Amino acid sequence: MENNYHVPVMLKECIDGLNIKPDGVYVDVTFGGGGHSREILKHLGKDGVLISFDQDPDAQLNKIDDPRFYFVDQNFAFLKNNLRLLGYKTVDGILADLGVSSHQFDVPERGFSTRFESLLDMRMDKQGALKASDVLNTYTEDQLHKIFGIYGEVKNAKSLANAVVTGRLERPIASLADFKRAAAAHIPKGKEHKYMAQVFQALRIEVNAEITVLESFLMQTADVLKEGGRLVVMSYHSLEDRPVKSFIAKGKFKGEVEKDFFGNELKPFKVITRKAIVAEPDEVERNSRARSAKLRIGEKL
Incomplete structure (x- = not known):
């Protein structure tokens, strides 16, 4: 089902960015059609764990039957609490593919697309x-x-x-x-x-209070990622990209990096991508959604 549901953008770049350890614990906070999740599972050994979040009931139809896989029927604003409920205080990597899935755009009654005459709904949940x-x-x-x-x-x-x-x-x-x-x-x-x-x-x-939710999620990633753990975020417009870029670079959304008494910078991440990664021309040709995608990666210090 996931092929028609949503074609994952920059799949290889996302997986490479996570730098997956076979026995690690990984989180895909935007499960959707499960394309990224299935690829992460391919890189995990028998002791690896993948936890995927999605608040959209349609996404549950794509759940993966795998003992290493947990599905959380929640918005990723509740990342930390849900990981604790599953018994994980820290994880090795977090992936977020922001925005709306192709499926949500393609179902007229969801009201996300200007292509269809429909009631104006637009609730992800x-x-x-x-x-x-x-x-x-x-x-x-x-x-x-x-x-x-x-x-x-x-x-x-x-x-x-x-x-x-x-x-x-x-x-x-x-x-x-x-x-x-x-x-x-x-x-x-x-x-x-x-x-x-x-x-x-x-x-x-x-x-969907998307910007508030995104900022809340990013703050939590700093708490739940292990040292050396990776945060991989793909956004599709500048309103999302700006807070992601700022948080990975400075640990905050406005102002300069805070410093300690000795002038050392106090920030949770090392920037892995100085410039955002963008999709290759052939991918953009195959999948028009990739055109506006920007991928940023941070590593927990």
């Missing part, structure tokens, strides 16, 4: 309370302006927010068609696809 339609119908104009501008980098975020707030007075914005009707005057001609993708990105990040 189907149990989550907040849907994209709730954001559009209940947030203030100021809140919408911020979300479109910061998370979607939408050029006319202010006027779009105003159009949404005005449009929903007439009737609630529940579907893609409703949104397009309310925003029609603000969608640039000839750039509709890119514009809608930016708007959808903004809504998805808000619905």
Whole structure:
């Protein structure tokens, strides 16, 4: 099933980055179709362990039948607690492939894609309370302006927010068609696809609290990785790449590296990738999702 579900991006580069020890304990926090997880298992011996996280119930259909494999039906924001519940205080490597799986984009009723007419949902966790339609119908104009501008980098975020707030007075914005009707005057001609993708990105990040979750996860990796353990993170847009780059380089998201009394830098990771690794041209040709992918690797000090 995983082949149709989601083709893993930069598979070899991710596995090489983890620097797998056959008897080690590894975590794949974004299981999805299980492509990366299956590859990690191939590199583990009989005493190795792989723990995979995914909050999306659809991902559970891809679970792997292997005594070395544990599946955790949770968001990776709860990394540390779930590892403790399984009896692991520390691990040898953590892999995160951020963003949305091809499967989530391809299922119309999930509401992630601008290709299908559907209700605006966008919850990665189907149990989550907040849907994209709730954001559009209940947030203030100021809140919408911020979300479109910061998370979607939408050029006319202010006027779009105003159009949404005005449009929903007439009737609630529940579907893609409703949104397009309310925003029609603000969608640039000839750039509709890119514009809608930016708007959808903004809504998805808000619905799933993606940046908050990512930062919480990164902070926990510093606690759970063993010395010499690897953190391998693949992101697909600058809003994700920036905190990853900053945290691996400095151990924090803003400001400079902290130093001790003697001027030694206090940071949890050594940077393995000075520049982000990007996909080879032939992979981009085979899988368009690889085009925007950036891979960064840190080693626990």
